[in-house]
Amino acid sequence: MLTPERHRVILQMIKEKPHVKLQEFVDATGASESTIRRDLTQLEEKKFLKRVHGGAERLQRKLLEPSMAEKSSKNLHEKVMIAKYAASLVEEGDSIYLDAGSTVREMIQFLPEKDIVVVTNGLMHIQLLLEKGIECYLIGGYVKQKTNAIIGRGAIESLEQYRFDKCFLGVNGVHHHYGYTTPDQEEAMVKQKALSLAAEAFILADSSKFSEVSFAKIAGLDAATILTNQLDEELHIQYNSKTDIKVVTS
Amino acid sequence: MLTPERHRVILQMIKEKPHVKLQEFVDATGASESTIRRDLTQLEEKKFLKRVHGGAERLQRKLLEPSMAEKSSKNLHEKVMIAKYAASLVEEGDSIYLDAGSTVREMIQFLPEKDIVVVTNGLMHIQLLLEKGIECYLIGGYVKQKTNAIIGRGAIESLEQYRFDKCFLGVNGVHHHYGYTTPDQEEAMVKQKALSLAAEAFILADSSKFSEVSFAKIAGLDAATILTNQLDEELHIQYNSKTDIKVVTS
DNA sequence: TCAAAAATCAATCACTTTCATTCAAAACCA
């Protein structure tokens, strides 16, 4: 088995399961322990995984990470619904900020094509935006390998060049007491900054995000309007007392 | 079996299976190991596949990668030669600036993987850099659709956050009187700025760029060292009186 | 809590495979 092929197998396994034992790699590839060790060392150097005693683990440790399958299909429909509504809020002449992330990404296909300016920290959005012929600006800064997002001190400084009519953010947790949270401190700071530069801010959060708390706080609930697709009567009232909330139903 | 036919067979095999061992090609074509190696080398140069130890693998088109309008392979070979030498100038611990553009892009594969920091305005470089595990920063600014480069006032401001040990630029024209030139005024300004922030600057210019003049001036010849692959005796003397020049021969 | 036992690790070595280079024979072309 060729080296890159083994690497691919290893990465695939680590993608499916956050912790994999060395022996499992050996069984899956047929290579020797030594070889797998070498592979893991290389892959760690390239920041694709983290070696731990006994094997390797996935690098991105998002608290409450939904499984890949879950992310793709059912959740996707929710995301699209929310994204479509969010996009409808954008008017010609607006300058908007689009956060990195999959939910926000779904907005792009629904954006008006004429006369809007988009600023983003998400490299993954650029291609789509350009294809639609939308004028777009990237903020500068460190490129985070795992998410292809731009973060860091430079990103925050870079953001300060801009002001936004509207700002659209994805988050990992929405909590009535702890506000909006996300697993990465640096990303949280970028979101925070973007939020502070916008006249109106919107949080795109599907139903799975509610009552969740992740590591780093972005802001209190009142700093933005929540867009979601489904919410218990009870929760709705609870959150609505703190901030605006729009439940998209179709 | 004729060369083009072998190439077809090889490409077909790599199309069906992402990893193919050298021996499999030998069996499939009846040619010798040597011949297959030569074929693979050629096909790699034309960017149809990637050689790996023991065989070859399919290369998947990267996000934001320049379109497949590949230049003639001779021109490409020149670029690779120059790029390889340029990359050898980068030492561990350096922080470098990589300009957007195809020649500079070829440098990435030859860069040392350890302990360097890369700043760039070329979106097309990011994926490759990340894959190699290189720490990279993007400057902020307007995303130019045609070239996937970041330009504009924001780019220049964004650049000012950084200082470089070395700076590598591509240009369209090198002229003994008009210096380094490029067709886009905005890009020229970004290059100019990057150049001014670097302790050492290098221009990567294949032979076709000499004595050419494009629209926007970046700097005079003496502002950077020229790296090229071929130059008449006469021209060499002429340019060498103005700046350092390195002719890469292998 | 501590120390023995077990598991895992990094480092190294010998071995195998693969590689680039060279060169002469073969094929091709005019």
Place this chain on the structure above:
DNA sequence: TGGTTTTGAATGAAAGTGATTGATTTTTGA
């Protein structure tokens, strides 16, 4: 025929592999 290109074999160099060793870490159990 003479000259060029392509080919395959031979060479030593380079890279990858798997086993072994002793060190390190984790687990076990008293």
